[in-house]
Amino acid sequence: MESGVVLAARYQSTRLFDEYVMVDWSATNGLSPPRPSADAVWVGEGGADDRPPVARYFRSRMAGITHVRKRLLRWTAQGKRVLVGFDLPYGYPTGFARWMDGSADKPAWRRTWDAISRRYSDNDRNLNNRFSLASELNALCGADSYGPFWCAPASQVTSTLPPKMKGYLEFPFQMPDGSLLKDLRVCDTRFRAAGLNIHTVWHLLGTGSVGGQGLAGIPHVASLRDDALLEAHSKVWPFETGFTPTPTPSGGPAIVHAEIWPRVAELLINPRVRIRDRAQVISVVEWARRLDTEGRLGSYFDAPADLPVTDAAIAVEEEGWILGTP
Numbered sequence: 542m543e544s545g546v547v548l549a550a551r552y553q554s555t556r557l558f559d560e561y562v563m564v565d566w567s568a569t570n571g572l573s574p575p576r577p578s579a580d581a582v583w584v585g586e587g588g589a590d591d592r593p594p595v596a597r598y599f600r601s602r603m604a605g606i607t608h609v610r611k612r613l614l615r616w617t618a619q620g621k622r623v624l625v626g627f628d629l630p631y632g633y634p635t636g637f638a639r640w641m642d643g644s645a646d647k648p649a650w651r652r653t654w655d656a657i658s659r660r661y662s663d664n665d666r667n668l669n670n671r672f673s674l675a676s677e678l679n680a681l682c683g684a685d686s687y688g689p690f691w692c693a694p695a696s697q698v699t700s701t702l703p704p705k706m707k708g709y710l711e712f713p714f715q716m717p718d719g720s721l722l723k724d725l726r727v728c729d730t731r732f733r734a735a736g737l738n739i740h741t742v743w744h745l746l747g748t749g750s751v752g753g754q755g756l757a758g759i760p761h762v763a764s765l766r767d768d769a770l771l772e773a774h775s776k777v778w779p780f781e782t783g784f785t786p787t788p789t790p791s792g793g794p795a796i797v798h799a800e801i802w803p804r805v806a807e808l809l810i811n812p813r814v815r816i817r818d819r820a821q822v823i824s825v826v827e828w829a830r831r832l833d834t835e836g837r838l839g840s841y842f843d844a845p846a847d848l849p850v851t852d853a854a855i856a857v858e859e860e861g862w863i864l865g866t867p
Contacts, residue, residue, distance in 0.1 A: 555836035557789045559621040561587050561594075562609060563801060563825040565818045566602070566629045568753035572667045573600045577816060584608060585822025587830055594826040596819045601667035606761045610768065617774050617794035624829060625765070626801035628821075629758035630742040630751055631777070632861030634723040637689070640682045640716070649859035650780045656681070658760040671756040672697035675745055683717035686710075692746045706744075726860040727852045731845075735867040737804055766798060778842060778864075779857045786839035799842075801825055805865030829864075841865055 565583040567573070573581035577598040582605035587594030599605035609625065616623050631650070638649035641656035660677055663669045675690035679701035682689065687703040688710035695704065703709035713721035724741050725733065732739040738749075745752040766775050775796040782788045782797070789795045803810075803821035806828035814820035832838035841864055844853045856862045 555839070556589060556833050557622065557787070557838055557842075558624040558797075558829070558833055559589050559793065560612075560616050560623045561585075561626075561826045561829050561833075562612060562623060563626045563822045563829070564605065564609065564628065565803070565822050566627055566754050566758045568669065568671055568757035570668050573598075575600065577819070579816050579818050581818065583816075583818045583822045585819075585826045586612065587823075587826040589830065589833070594823045594830075596822050598819070601665060602663055602669075602757065602761060603665050603667070606764065610765060610771075613765065613768075613771055613796060617771065617796065620793045622789045622793040622795040622797075624797055624799065626799050626825065626829075626864060627758055627762055628801050628803060629754040629762075630726075630861070631755075631759065631762070631780075631798075631800040632726065632856075632859055633742055633755075634726050635855045635859050636716070636720055636722050637682075638859050641678075642681060648780065650777075650861065653859070654759055654763050657756060658763050661756065661760040663757070663760070669757050671753050672702065672745065673699075674756050675752070676702040682722075689714045689722055689743050690745055690752060692744055692750065692752070694746065712741075712743075727848075727856055728860070728862045728866045731866050732802075732804075732863070737867075739802065739804075762798060765796075771796060779862050782842070783857055784842065784844035784853055784862075786843040788839075788842045799864045800861055802863050802865065805863075 563585040567581050569580060582599040582602055583596055584605055585594050585596045633653060638653045641652045643652050643655045660674045672693045676699040679688060679690050687701060691703050691706045691710060693702050693704055698704050712724035715721055729739050740749045740751050742755055743752050744750040766777055774794045776782050777798045778788050788797050803825055806824040809824040809827050810820045829838060
């Protein structure tokens, strides 16, 4: 049997990260209440030591991103390796990116990120334009009717953005050239197969929807990735790293951005915590930290053994992947 000292040394040698930041995002318009509340921006943080993770509440996306950026600047200056996860989709089903405008020389995922970021607006009052943005993206797809993004309040419905899906569009969604756009990404399909009801990235509004969070989140994640003081150390997994059990170097500084879904850490959620969003970011930090301590986190950055090569390529080139996908 290995001694505690030997085990500690072995775990340290396989550790990928020194700090963990997990963000429960919100696309809501208007400042969240002064008192910590649900459906707002929550940032969970924890280090490689045994201190309990902490969660911080922010009334706006701008305040939350500013806090995360300050943390990243501090930790990279200290030579640390940081895992940053946002609870929002980082990509869309394959075939969407080629309809986006911008440089054709960029990878598919980045072309989508840039098309979204160019059109997105947000401010200190927590007001964004995600519905008009979705309408513009639908128009880029050549649609002379609705889709593929759907579900908008009555005041935001347009000739390309419908109030709901049923009766307005269906999936697979037919593009102008006859190609078909799926409802789910490869990783989403795997969650569904495992009995977990993950939502489609096209659904913008309503219980469990993630489409609005994606449009209101990708530009902020991109701002962190491209920050002049952070970009030399930053990569987005799996787009820029590929599937690999070693997404970080043996020493820092390094930042890896990864899409998360709190359901992967469901068993670690503390039911006594009043606000579920707060409990979720703490649980995902603890989930990643425990796996890293045990030397098992790297397997979650690698491709599942049964994932076809073609699907792995789709994830890396355009769709992205959720950390913890079964």
